[in-house]
Amino acid sequence: MTIKEVIDGFREDAGENLERNAYANELFQEAIRIGMELNTQYHTPEEIREIMERLIGKKIDDSFRMFPPFYTDFGKNITIGKNVFINSGCHFQDQGGIRIGDGTLIGHNVVLATINHDLNPEKNRKNHYVPITIGAHVWIGSNATILPGVTLGDHAVVAAGAVVTKDVPPRMVVGGVPAKVLKEIPEETPQEGTSAFKEEGHMKGRKRQYETPV
Numbered sequence: 001m002t003i004k005e006v007i008d009g010f011r012e013d014a015g016e017n018l019e020r021n022a023y024a025n026e027l028f029q030e031a032i033r034i035g036m037e038l039n040t041q042y043h044t045p046e047e048i049r050e051i052m053e054r055l056i057g058k059k060i061d062d063s064f065r066m067f068p069p070f071y072t073d074f075g076k077n078i079t080i081g082k083n084v085f086i087n088s089g090c091h092f093q094d095q096g097g098i099r100i101g102d103g104t105l106i107g108h109n110v111v112l113a114t115i116n117h118d119l120n121p122e123k124n125r126k127n128h129y130v131p132i133t134i135g136a137h138v139w140i141g142s143n144a145t146i147l148p149g150v151t152l153g154d155h156a157v158v159a160a161g162a163v164v165t166k167d168v169p170p171r172m173v174v175g176g177v178p179a180k181v182l183k184e185i186p187e188e189t190p191q192e193g194t195s196a197f198k199e200e201g202h203m204k205g206r207k208r209q210y211e212t213p214v
Contacts, residue, residue, distance in 0.1 A: 001019055001020060001023045003027065003057060003076050005023075006023055006024045006076070007077050009024065010095050010127075011129070012129075027076055028074060031072055031073055034051060034054055034075070035070070038055070039069035043068070048066055049064055052066065052080075055075040056078045056079075056080070058079065058080075060080055061080075061081070061083070063082050063084075064080060064083075064085075065085045065086075066085070066086040067086070067087050067088040069088060069089060070089075070090055070092075071091045072092040072094055073093060073095075074094050074095050075092075075094060078092060078098045079100065080100050081100055081101045081102035081103070082102045082103070083103045084100055084102070084106075085106065087106060087108045087142070088109075089108050090106060090108075090110045090112075091109075091110075091111045091112070092112045093111075093112065093115055094112070095114055095127075095129050096115060096129035096130050096131050096132070097114060097129075098112050098131065099131065099132070100134045101135045101136035101137070102136045103136055103137040104135075104140070105138070105139045105140070107142035107144070107160065108142040110140050110141075110145070111144075111145040111146070112146050113132075113145065113147055113148060114131060114148050115128070116128045116130065116147075116148050128148070129148070130148035132149070132150055133152070134146075134151075134152045135152055135153050135154035135156065137154060138153075138154070138157070139157045139158070140158045141157075141160035141162070142160045143160055144158045144159070144160060144161060144163070144164065145162070145164070146164045150166065150167060151167045152167075152168045153167070153168055153170030153171070154170045155170055155185060156168045156169070156171065156172050156173075157174070157185065158175070159173065159174065159175030159176070159179075159182070161175075161177070162177065163176075163178050165179065166179075171185040171187075173185060
């Protein structure tokens, strides 16, 4: 039995397999053990990177930075790009798969949840696993929650406290519960004090408000 077989077992069309379930439970317990090691004493940045590599089962680029504590109940279905920063208190529920693009910043206490439960009680709240995909240079603010199946486009920004239930296009700022698009990020934002800033009026009076939940 392999980790890939366990991950494949989270698919909707996967049949029951007792050996796979037993190995999955071993991996869940391993994630708890490694998480306790990570979160209960001081580690250098290099040690944090080494522990995270064991937790997710993959090589992590030397540019990766994280402030513990960090929590996950599986770990082996997380992929982390280059120059990624994860702030303290984040919870990654990754059985469905979490992909984090290069240059992404993730704030305090962010929740990435890839598991949902069946609304029909007769189905015993069956688990449904759907991946979360985070593009390059995304910024997720503190206490935001990203729900199963969401894709965040490159350069998207999620405001603090937002609950994102639908895909966010590239270069969009979203916020609220449920999150809505607040504005589009221009290709080149004028800097304060420049003539371009004065000409643009820093987007005053022209901020686009959208009512469609994302």
